[in-house]
Amino acid sequence: TSVDNETYGGFEESRPLIHATPPKGWMNDPNGLWYDASEELYHMYYQYSPNETYWSLPIVWGHKTSKNLTVWDDAGIAMAPTDNTTGFYSGSVVVDYNNTSGFFNSTTDPRQRAVAIFTYNTPEAEVQCVAYSLDGGYTFIQYESNPVLSNNSTQFRDPKVIWHEESQKWIMTIAKTQEYKVSIYSSSDLKDWTLESEVEKVGVLGYQYECPGLARISLPNVTLASGSSNMTVPYPSTYSNGTATPTDAWVMFISVNPGAPNGGSFVQYFIGDFNGTTFTPFTEQTQTLDDGEDYYALQTFFNSADNSTLGVAWASNWKYAQSVDTYPWKSSMSLVRKFTLDYFQANPESKILSLKSEPCVDYDVFDLNAGTLYTLNNATDDFMHAKITTNSSQGLLEFNMTWSVNASAYDNSEAADLSLYLRGNQFDDEYLWLGYIANAGAFYLDRGNTGSPFTATCPLFNTRTAVNVQPCEYVSDEITTYKVRGIVDRNIIELYFNDGAQVSTNTFFFMDGDYIETCELKVNKMGVFSIDEFSFRQLAL
Ligand code: FRU
Known part of the structure; x- marks a missing residue:
């Protein structure tokens, strides 16, 4: 659709x-x-x-x-x-x-x-x-x-x-x-x-x-x-x-x-x-x-x-606060x-x-059984593509990812990135695109792929933004580790990097009632990245 x-x-x-x-x-x-x-x-x-x-x-x-x-x-x-x-x-x-x-x-x-x-x-x-x-x-x-x-x-x-x-x-x-x-x-x-x-x-x-x-x-x-x-x-x-x-x-x-x-x-x-x-x-x-x-x-x-x-x-x-079309x-x-x-x-x-x-999120208010815990599969040396869907999303979700980058496995001429696509349950051409680019050391968010007239027409709404994320751990001279925790609540996403050492809060505007339900993880290439932990779950109220 x-x-x-x-x-x-x-x-x-x-x-x-x-x-x-x-x-x-x-x-x-x-x-x-x-x-x-x-x-x-x-x-x-x-x-x-x-x-x-x-x-x-x-x-x-x-x-x-x-x-x-x-x-x-x-x-x-x-x-x-x-x-x-x-x-x-x-x-x-x-x-x-x-x-x-x-x-x-x-x-x-x-x-x-x-x-x-x-x-x-x-x-x-x-x-x-x-x-x-x-x-x-x-x-x-x-x-x-x-x-x-x-x-x-x-x-x-x-x-x-x-x-x-x-x-x-x-x-x-x-x-x-x-x-x-x-x-x-x-x-x-x-x-x-x-x-x-x-x-x-x-x-x-x-x-x-x-x-x-x-x-x-x-x-x-x-x-x-x-x-x-x-x-x-x-x-x-x-x-x-x-x-x-x-x-x-x-x-x-x-x-x-x-x-x-x-x-x-x-x-x-x-x-x-x-x-x-x-x-x-x-x-x-x-x-x-x-x-x-x-x-x-x-x-x-x-x-x-x-x-x-x-x-x-x-x-x-x-x-752009006053132009938003909620x-x-x-x-x-x-x-x-x-x-x-x-x-x-x-x-x-x-x-x-x-x-x-x-x-400060009190998890006691949620029915966490509605959540899906994800384990990695179908990874190859080069590429991984995995898709997880929660059941009947209300648009309130959390994901956690810990990943490591092996600097010896790529040089700066190569693209090495991992991306998450968070897609709507009604319109799959509405999505947030976010991820990490190894040779830029940056975690990006693209909130421009949505159907709201505001997103399409407001010239003051930056649809792309990025954070330079430092490692939370220097595992060795070559290997560094990073973490992100994302909380999505209908039209806002809060990203906490490395246990909150850096934060990025951004609104986004999907069509009414189209809630994020699916998370696709794409890793290019697995030789550079390892996904140490990944979970995606619904916080059902
Ligand atoms: C900041 C601000 C404050 C002022 C208030 C008025 O957003 O401009 O300086 O007290 O909003 O609503």
């Missing part, structure tokens, strides 16, 4: 199952991510235009909740401005356990004392406001003396607030977007804010900085000689708090749009130290959180069940990811301290 453009609707059936989407209307940045430890419930708010499928005022805070970070329930609208020419722009939520704000009394469980700090955008200015919730995050009361922070500017937004234990203060990072600054403010009550310092013109500037954030993350448990020459990232012998063997580093996230290396929107980050006043990056190197086309406005959760650092990004790109809803979030720090083997000689991303 081949695709007939007339049947394209882009309606309900293409809605992802484990990526948060708005019930109808437009979604962008995740906001106010927090965990209610009394209800054991995660809260996610988001930039929401309920009445249009493109960004339009008024912008309100939509709301989702989840018990397992996998399936999200809709919780309506948490707060909205009264003036339709304005917007409640991006911001964050903190849990004010000790009632530093004075908004609460003993009737609110300390674990539910949610305070939102966000940007109120009007045609005249962007100012920062606070609002508090007395019902566990479902509705918010605007503080009567708002705004709490203003700067006579229309380009001053996206406050993300954390609690800094050593100084016993709230710390806000906020973007002066067109000045390429992240301003760091402190407060003891979430109302009075004092400017502490500014991080200025770091990394890719692009057109503007948006959605900054600061997170404290444990350092990997390895002993490194201070100043060791094979560390690209210098490792300070002492940190600001005077400890000789620091256990944590601080990561600053900055979203940039437009001006991403792939075009459009992306998230960069810097690893360094924060002493309660200033953030000092260890290096000027710009690090990219996700190499795909659709990962922007990352925000981390204020807290989590096990104190790990969790984050969510908007899974789209401002270049209806009556537009955009989704990424999966929730757990971030850890580790040393990334950038080449045989050097390691770079960088973030690892692991998807």
Whole structure:
């Protein structure tokens, strides 16, 4: 069967199952991510235009909740401005356990004392406001003396607030977007804010900085000689708090749009130290959180069940987000990811301290018996072609592949590649084509072979993208090993390389109700590649 453009609707059936989407209307940045430890419930708010499928005022805070970070329930609208020419722009939520704000009394469980700090955008200015919730995050009361922070500017937004234990203060990072600054403010009550310092013109500037954030993350448990020459990232012998063997580093996230290396929107980050006043990056190197086309406005959760650092990004790109033809809803979030720090083997000689991303997927919500585990067959020395089909796909799938490359078995004049074709169950000329090319050291994704009018006509939609993937293991001088874990959820694919050392998140648009069901693996040539592990299974909800 081949695709007939007339049947394209882009309606309900293409809605992802484990990526948060708005019930109808437009979604962008995740906001106010927090965990209610009394209800054991995660809260996610988001930039929401309920009445249009493109960004339009008024912008309100939509709301989702989840018990397992996998399936999200809709919780309506948490707060909205009264003036339709304005917007409640991006911001964050903190849990004010000790009632530093004075908004609460003993009737609110300390674990539910949610305070939102966000940007109120009007045609005249962007100012920062606070609002508090007395019902566990479902509705918010605007503080009567708002705004709490203003700067006579229309380009001053996206406050993300954390609690800094050593100084016993709230710390806000906020973007002066067109000045390429992240301003760091402190407060003891979430109302009075004092400017502490500014991080200025770091990394890719692009057109503007948006959605900054600061997170404290444990350092990997390895002993490194201070100043060791094979560390690209210098490792300070002492940190600001005077400890000789620091256990944590601080990561600053900055979203940039437009001006991403792939075009459009992306998230960069810097690893360094924060002493309660200033953030000092260890290096000027710009690090990219996700190499795909659709990962922007990352925000981390204020807290989590096990104190790990969790984050969510908007899974789209401002270049084309509003042109996508899903209806009556537009955009989704990424999966929730757990971030850890580790040393990334950038080449045989050097390691770079960088973030690892692991998807938070609760496998208990799936019927895994519907999955198919694959074992290799019909391989010859030169060529392998194998096809696996899941039974009645819902479009939610996972694959894992570990492969090795024998550099002595090819020279650069030869094509040596392995490819995966992920095909639709209704139209087999709709497919994702992805794979690895040995002499380029690159893993590519081609999302252009689909029937949606958007894919065919939007000139801003890059249909091909690639990640330079480093080996996860140097087995010998000749043999290197690589890993990929892919999660496909109807119209989004997240690729995690080498246990999350690199990630690539990309949306794609098949015809409505055409779900990926078949995986074809083609290897050319088997003398160069060995497939050490391969599985492809359905995650049936
Ligand atoms: C980022 C952004 C933020 C702003 C919000 C408005 O995508 O531009 O800077 O707060 O979207 O919806």
